[in-house]
Amino acid sequence: MRHGIGIDLGGTTVKGVAFDCDGGQMLAQASQPTDFVVNAADSGQPAFAHAVRCVVADLERDIGAPAKVMGLSAPGMASAGSDRIAYIPNRLEGLQDFVWSDWLQRPTAVLNDAHAALLGEIWQGSARGLSDVVLLTLGTGVGGAVVTGGKLLRGHIGRGGHLGHIALDFMAEGDICGTPGSLEDQVGNATIAVRSGGRFAMTHELIEALEAGDSEARDIWDRSMRALAAGVTSLVNVLDPKAVIIGGGISTAWHHIEPALNRWLDEFEWRPGGARVEIRRAKLGEWAGAYGALAFALEASPSLG
Amino acid sequence: MRHGIGIDLGGTTVKGVAFDCDGGQMLAQASQPTDFVVNAADSGQPAFAHAVRCVVADLERDIGAPAKVMGLSAPGMASAGSDRIAYIPNRLEGLQDFVWSDWLQRPTAVLNDAHAALLGEIWQGSARGLSDVVLLTLGTGVGGAVVTGGKLLRGHIGRGGHLGHIALDFMAEGDICGTPGSLEDQVGNATIAVRSGGRFAMTHELIEALEAGDSEARDIWDRSMRALAAGVTSLVNVLDPKAVIIGGGISTAWHHIEPALNRWLDEFEWRPGGARVEIRRAKLGEWAGAYGALAFALEASPSLG
Numbered sequence: 216m217r218h219g220i221g222i223d224l225g226g227t228t229v230k231g232v233a234f235d236c237d238g239g240q241m242l243a244q245a246s247q248p249t250d251f252v253v254n255a256a257d258s259g260q261p262a263f264a265h266a267v268r269c270v271v272a273d274l275e276r277d278i279g280a281p282a283k284v285m286g287l288s289a290p291g292m293a294s295a296g297s298d299r300i301a302y303i304p305n306r307l308e309g310l311q312d313f314v315w316s317d318w319l320q321r322p323t324a325v326l327n328d329a330h331a332a333l334l335g336e337i338w339q340g341s342a343r344g345l346s347d348v349v350l351l352t353l354g355t356g357v358g359g360a361v362v363t364g365g366k367l368l369r370g371h372i373g374r375g376g377h378l379g380h381i382a383l384d385f386m387a388e389g390d391i392c393g394t395p396g397s398l399e400d401q402v403g404n405a406t407i408a409v410r411s412g413g414r415f416a417m418t419h420e421l422i423e424a425l426e427a428g429d430s431e432a433r434d435i436w437d438r439s440m441r442a443l444a445a446g447v448t449s450l451v452n453v454l455d456p457k458a459v460i461i462g463g464g465i466s467t468a469w470h471h472i473e474p475a476l477n478r479w480l481d482e483f484e485w486r487p488g489g490a491r492v493e494i495r496r497a498k499l500g501e502w503a504g505a506y507g508a509l510a511f512a513l514e515a516s517p518s519l520g
Numbered sequence: 521m522r523h524g525i526g527i528d529l530g531g532t533t534v535k536g537v538a539f540d541c542d543g544g545q546m547l548a549q550a551s552q553p554t555d556f557v558v559n560a561a562d563s564g565q566p567a568f569a570h571a572v573r574c575v576v577a578d579l580e581r582d583i584g585a586p587a588k589v590m591g592l593s594a595p596g597m598a599s600a601g602s603d604r605i606a607y608i609p610n611r612l613e614g615l616q617d618f619v620w621s622d623w624l625q626r627p628t629a630v631l632n633d634a635h636a637a638l639l640g641e642i643w644q645g646s647a648r649g650l651s652d653v654v655l656l657t658l659g660t661g662v663g664g665a666v667v668t669g670g671k672l673l674r675g676h677i678g679r680g681g682h683l684g685h686i687a688l689d690f691m692a693e694g695d696i697c698g699t700p701g702s703l704e705d706q707v708g709n710a711t712i713a714v715r716s717g718g719r720f721a722m723t724h725e726l727i728e729a730l731e732a733g734d735s736e737a738r739d740i741w742d743r744s745m746r747a748l749a750a751g752v753t754s755l756v757n758v759l760d761p762k763a764v765i766i767g768g769g770i771s772t773a774w775h776h777i778e779p780a781l782n783r784w785l786d787e788f789e790w791r792p793g794g795a796r797v798e799i800r801r802a803k804l805g806e807w808a809g810a811y812g813a814l815a816f817a818l819e820a821s822p823s824l825g
Binding site: 292302304347361363364366368369370371372373374375376377378380381382383384385386389392393394395396401441442445446448449450451452453454455456457482483484485487488490 | 597607609652666668669671673674675676677678679680681682683685686687688689690691694697698699700701706746747750751753754755756757758759760761762787788789790792793795
């Protein structure tokens with residue numbers, strides 16, 4: 216049995232999964248807070264690096280063997296050689312250009328966390344077997360990833376799949392990246408206070424009011440879902456996926472998302488020959504990145520996987 | 521010397537180019553009106569099929585030899601096997617499911633005309649050597665194509681790259697495909713009368729007024745360029761190309777497009793690490809599809825090409 220480990224390094228938590236690579240069976244899961252090693256600075260290495268080592272050690276103790284295949288996902292843009300995060304401003308200091316194969320003392324395939332989440336859903340989640348598929352994550356911000364023709368869409372500098380930053384209202388103000396009236400600004404948690412005139416601080420408060428029959432909440436939600444559908448429509452016309460997978464914290468309100476989104480898509484979506492995109496809910500939740508990091512490493516090292 | 525022919529079948533004209541496939545040298549060009557064979561129906565075959573045969577015959581007479589590599593581009597979505605157009609409603613009756621290798625009596629690689637135009641620009645035009653690049657064609661409508669990781673983005677049903685149908689104003693009315701406030705509706709020639717309150721019938725009239733110092737024309741143009749920049753921004757964040765190539769009839773007003781577009785991009789574009797997308801003008805004009813059809817055929821038959 217050959218073992219593989221996938222690690223997702225997040226701003227608050229490091230998560231890891233260990234698999235039997237031959238059988239595709241989960242062997243163990245582990246997680247630690249990203250900053251739980253309090254005196255990390257004394258070692259001259261960032262706390263997140265120690266946390267990753269601890270999660271790897273936990274998993275290998277559980278499975279009783281070293282992992283031959285190792286993948287790691289993290290925020291930022293991965294290098295073209297997939298050995299490190301090559302660009303991440305203002306977060307996780309020390310992560311940019313940190314070479315993981317040196318630190319973990321074995322080949323480690325590194326990729327962006329949203330990219331990993333989609334590969335995870337394709338490998339073990341709700342996008343199994345799909346070769347043309349889009350992931351949208353709805354949370355504080357809106358992110359995503361694209362697989363087209365069976366390949367991860369990375370692009371020229373690894374920025375591919377920043378799906379929250381598509382313009383849906385070109386005369387509006389720019390978002391955090393400069394995009395006018397972006398999908399992120401129309402749907403993400405970060406703007407719910409602005410979108411509700413200060414009434415709601417979090418999307419789940421909006422959902423509660425919606426469920427209590429509040430008509431203002433209904434209007435705000437419907438406008439968000441119209442924007443989401445317009446964004447999905449754009450992505451369908453550009454990328455032509457078989458399915459759009461929706462994840463992130465806001466997707467817990469699935470019974471309010473799915474019917475509203477499909478209603479607007481009936482109006483907006485171009486359906487040549489009757490083809491219509493499938494809207495599916497993500498399955499792996501916060502573990503998707505760890506699954507996907509391993510899936511990516513398996514693909515990168517076929518002789519081992 | 522091995523000869524190759526690329527044919528672009530359009531609604532009004534059939535264009536063809538013949539190349540020396542080894543040296544990459546153009547040997548001949550030819551074109552005919554798509555419906556110039558007046559009694560075509562008597563043969564039981566559509567007029568466009570006869571026009572294509574005539575253009576092929578013209579080229580082979582000029583080069584004095586049969587072509588070993590043959591590609592054909594046309595409107596609509598190509599089949600997954602690239603032997604025919606599998607979907608085209610309401611235009612060029614008889615083209616859907618017409619099998620070109622039977623009609624031309626040799627293997628013929630078939631692809632969508634916008635896809636072909638981008639492959640042409642990559643092979644012989646302004647996108648030479650690029651592996652992550654987007655083409656936008658601005659004309660009556662707005663179309664385009666995407667190459668990512670060196671591969672044409674086809675998608676699940678061959679719809680990939682319908683870049684005119686991205687939503688830029690999600691509360692607006694739907695365009696011809698249902699997309700609310702689409703790039704096509706904000707920029708294409710088909711809506712210039714609506715966008716100018718009936719004052720201009722064609723974009724070149726708007727450009728003339730703009731050059732005469734008309735302030736209303738300036739405002740309409742600037743709004744269009746803001747929309748175009750918002751669309752380019754969306755495509756950059758999703759697809760991360762090294763360059764966006766702009767073609768189509770409206771691109772003849774390049775000296776008005778380039779500065780306005782770049783000014784808005786300075787405001788809208790996310791430039792991680794200083795990276796910025798290049799805006800380039802398409803080079804091959806109306807012949808791009810024919811070039812690209814041959815480029816596609818060469819790629820599909822490497823042993824011949």
